[in-house]
Amino acid sequence: MGACGVGGSDAGGRTTGRRPNGQLGSWFLRSGWSKGELARQVNRRARRIGAHHISTDTSRVRRWLDGEQPREPIPRILSELFSERFGSVVTVEDLGLRAAPQAPAVSGVDLPWAGPQTVSLISDFSRSDLMLGRRGFLGSSLALAAGPALVEPMQRWLVPTPAGDRPKAPPEPVTGLSVPELELLESTTAMFRTWDAQCGGGLRRKAVVGQLHEVTDLLQEPHPEATTRRLFRCAAELAELAGWMSYDIGLQPGAQKYFVLALHAAKEAGDRPLGSYVLSSMSRQMIHLGRPDDALELIHLAQYGSRDCATPRTQAMLYAMEARAYANMGQPGKCKRAVRMAEDTFSDIGLEGGPEPDWIRFFSEAELNGENAHSYRDLAYVAGRSPTYASLAEPAMRRAVELFAEDEEHQRSYALNLIGLATVHLLKKEPEEATALAQKALEVAQRVRSERVNTRLRKTVDTAAREFADVGEITDLTDLLTAQLPESAEAV
Structure with a gap:
């Protein structure tokens, strides 16, 4: 749908020559927001990315609808807000707005698959994030990729690097890292991962980027080949974690960019299981953005690329994510099969022996139950709020909550599964049980700096308030949520 109308007018009724932005107007009308609510959301998002100079009001929103082109980062902010509202990617162009020119170092996902370029791109992007992210300029330079524009470049992960493109190790390295120094880098990455699980993505993201x-x-220094691969593995883990933390606090375009760079680094490290883990994170983000088809493509790519080298724990995690994608696509038969495969493969853990990488340690019995329960819960929504699928979700979700309640390290997962169990009770028309669980989740959310937790909790309570407005406990919880939960978590 294109822009329509023959011209706008100013406050005095004079013709301005602008045409109303019909595309933005259509999305705005379907959103159900008022002009004031959209202005408030733009201001909140701007503050979260550090763009404190932005102060939008209803008259400014009216001018955008009348055809005024806002300056960056507002087009990107509007893209993110409408994407979240509709559960699918809504680009700047879909809104009838002009995107700012993008610098090569921070734009796109179709990047060269070569070691030196990967190092340069990660260096440039992380430096830009550290220097400019607080003021919002980094976010305004990014756009989410989806569909073939995302999936096709990622397929090159499996294409062997031509021998001539591989960096040659020096015969006598000019510099070198000792084994203890490398181990310290790796243990620091593991420590950051633990902090993220305990405290959410908002508290230590900048430290990870640094x-x-x-x-x-x-x-960028010469090392023996084994050391270079180990450093690339460390870079891949850190880039994935930076992406995951960005995703957790709502910085979706930046998260995707970090994931893509992490996959490039994993390829240079020759670590296909790690690459499959990065692809699973990208898949989870696509499910969050309402793109289950893309999520499934990424998971299948991960499974194919690591089929002969991933541990049972990693394979079980990939099957669980496959189930989530099928659930959101409304394919119950394939979803149930993937759930069974995840459970069967998880039971093989420990049979082969040998240590597992730290990045997959999170996928515990609690996580398995939580993922499979969310698959059935998602099926319930896709199937028109089916109580049958909600009943399938309940025992696994309850088991996940019980296990996470005893796990001090994974508090964000505890909160997310409390919220998930609350949604199951809402599907079963049990508002009192849902309210009690949501109140527990609120207590955890106040300790965990995660916009993802906050957003899911707000949506769940809003749903309960709409559907069960006469239940006093829900009214009380709504008031408590407004008073105790901050509206946004600013990235640090």
Whole structure:
């Protein structure tokens, strides 16, 4: 749908020559927002990315609808807000707005698959994030990729790097890292991962980005091949974690960029299981953005690329994510099969022996139950709020909540599964049980700096308030949520 109308007018009724933005107007009308609510959301998002100079009001929103082109980062903010509202990617162009020109270092996902370029891109992007992210300029330079524009470049992960493109190790390295120094880098990454699970993505994201930038500095020095691969593995883990933390606090375009760079680094490290893990994170983001078809393509790519080298724990995690994608596509038969495969493969853990990488340690019995329960819960929504699928979700979700309640390390997962169980009770028309669980989740959310937790909790309570407005406990919880839960978590 294109822009319509023959011209706008100013406050005095004079013709301005602008045409109303019909595309933005259509999305705005379907959103159900008022002009004031959209202005408030733009201001909140701007503050979260550090663009404190932005102060939008209803008259400014009216001018955008009348055809005025806002300056960056507002087009990107509007794209993110409408994407979240409709559960699918809504680009700047879909809104009839003009995107700012993008610098090569921070735009697109179709990047060269070569070691030196990967190091340079990670270095440039992490430096830009550290220097400019607080003021919002980094976010305004990014756009989410989806569909073939995302999936096709990622397929090149499996194409062997031509021998002539591989960096040659020096015969006598000019510099070198000792084994204890490498182990310290790796243990620091594991520590950051633990902090993220305990405290959410908002507290230590900048520290992770800074560490990633330091590793790219090391990668620009000559090392033996084994050391270079180990450093690339460290860079891949840190870039994935930076992406995951960005995703957790709602910085979706930046999260996707970090994931893509992490996959490039994993390829240079020759670590296909790690690459499959990065692809699973990208898949989870696509489910969150309402793109289950893309999520499934990414998971199948991960499974194919690591089929002969991933541990049972990693394979079980990939099957669980496959089930989530099928659930959101409304394919119950394939979803149930993937759930069974995840459970069967998880039961093989420990049979082969040998240590597992730290990045997959999170996928515990609690996580398995939580993922499979969310698959059935998602099926219930896709199937028109089916009580049958909600009943399938309940025992696994309850088991996940019980296990996470005893796990001090994974508090964000505890909160997310409390919220998930609350949604199951809402599907079963049990508002009192849902309210009690949501109130527990609120207590955890106040300790965990995660916009993802906050957003899901607000949506769940809003749903309960709409459907069960006469239940006093829900009214009380709504008031408590407004008073105790901050509206946004600013990235640090």
